[in-house]
Amino acid sequence: MDITTVTAGLRETLNANQRPTGAWGYRGIQDSVESTCLAILALRQHPSLKLTRATKALMALQNADGSWPAFTGDDPEGCWTTALAVLSLMLVQQGTTKPLASGIQWLIGARGREANWLWRWKLSMVETKVHFDPAKFGWSWVSGTTSWVIPTAFALIALAQARQRGYNRTAQLDGRVDLGTSMLLDRMCPGGGWNSGNGVAFGVALAPHIDATSIALLALTNLEGEPGVQRSVYWLLNRLAGCPSLYSLAWGVLAIAAYRRICPEARESLRDRAEELMRLTEDAASIEDNCTLAVIALALEAVNGDSAFEVRT
């Protein structure tokens, strides 16, 4: 079976799983912004009424301040899904719309709790069990909490694409991207790769996670020559062999596809991992989680040279 056939099947399942609201849940009946965004990204190259309805549903979920919640009915504080929503709207809409512009503006203004000088002081002078530089901050999962790797990486991808596509080319955005990038580099695990938040805690080096490492690498493609980034690519290449999880494997394939141009090992590994991903997808009796379905489709598209997450300037 080839990539085109497998991705067509995944898109068909995603279309079938779309809820009457136009959105997607993770599995059940509650609309989830993460699932909806990833499904929109996976379907973006195939305009249809379903895609239009999905885009409208996503915009309807936006909070008044430009951010997005995590799911239908959620409290109105914005959260990490805003980056995915901005990315999705950029890739399916022509021109700047008010929801998109306000989403980008919210992202530029959002920051981890360590951005506050008092917390920065406390985290660098008093609460030092977790090793990191609080002056380098990114984005949090939820407002009022510290920066974490995946929300920061998604925000960097969204803002870098906003700049690349001309939606926002302000110095404010550039500054925010630079600071977020420095945060990711600071939080890297000692041997490369990223755990959920920090590389060292209580004097112990933490083990990287596949999805966090992959998404961080996607956000750092402009720093492909940076030694830490290269170490992370090699860590990922080793870790992906035999990965039993479709979700992590798919994120890994997206990342190594982004680095194949500069890394021969990534190029070689990509074919094997993509075949493994297709084999596991075919073997799975059913994939109930819509995020996983969408990320697999996005990964296989990236193998064919079309990545929704890649940023190159």
Added chain:
Amino acid sequence: MNPDRRRLIISAAGVAVGGMATARLLPEEMLLRDRRPRRSRVAIIAAQEYSESLDGVLVSGLREFHLNLRGKSVLLKPNLVEYIAGVEVNTNPVLVGAAAQAFLKLGADSVVVGEGPGHQRDTYLVLAESGLADQLRSQKINFVDLNRDELFKVPTRATYTGLEHLWLPGTVLKSDFVVSMPKIKTHHWAGVTLSMKNMFGVVPGTKYGWPKNVLHWKGIHRSILDICATVPVHFVIADGVVAMEGNGPLHGTHRHLGKIVLADDPVAADFTCARLMGLDPHRVWHLARAAQFLGNGAYDRIDLIAEGLPLRTNPFDVLPEFASLQMRF
């Protein structure tokens, strides 16, 4: 009145009154209904290894509690954090499988296993690499990723965090009988992680971030109390066959305790587990508070229906900041 404001006012009043009573009983407890059972039952059972014999051990242990499980849906909530090769981080899959079989044998209508790992977003990866996926597949037991379940807004039944409500997974709320299955471990932020701390895993990462970051900012001990006051824990099966000491919950060292602890009260379970660890439960902030309204901690309100507590215990190693927890005999 907003709980934050209410707590502020009552705290101010408490400070003004001063005295030992205020120091021992925080204003939060003054507002809470005493939900402690008259007596709690705890069974400490010897188990030297993870083997098929655990099936029988659990069935006979559970029978001692005379649980009415007929027609009930049971949710097993193990501690599934992260897979680290060679390290006993998670509730052992063999024990989870044995618990599932035991509850079905004792008349439960259905058993499902659910967890929302704190650090790892890819729950299935931990499930597969820990061996739990194979265990559950072989027994035809379903697993639910609580981080991605349907969520419902539930008013908190305690006021320690100031959160007026928690978003909780439907699978947890719809279950008739919730069983917390912790791994007995030390914890670098909370001192210990037992059946009450284990309930952090029912709070969804989708809403609260990974590792449930909102709750860390609200205070781990306070969050544990609000979660356990809001989510009913009907039973505890604690995995102490191989426990963890030192820099838990991930990077500590193994401690062969050789025990499983069953209990019909999570507070009584955690007090007993802490005592087995040679740690003073009264010095663990959330346990001391929980024993004032949620469950029993006092010796005279806990019936040990199997083994007794050992007369002497070599305390678990802890990080220096938790040295005061260690009981000296």
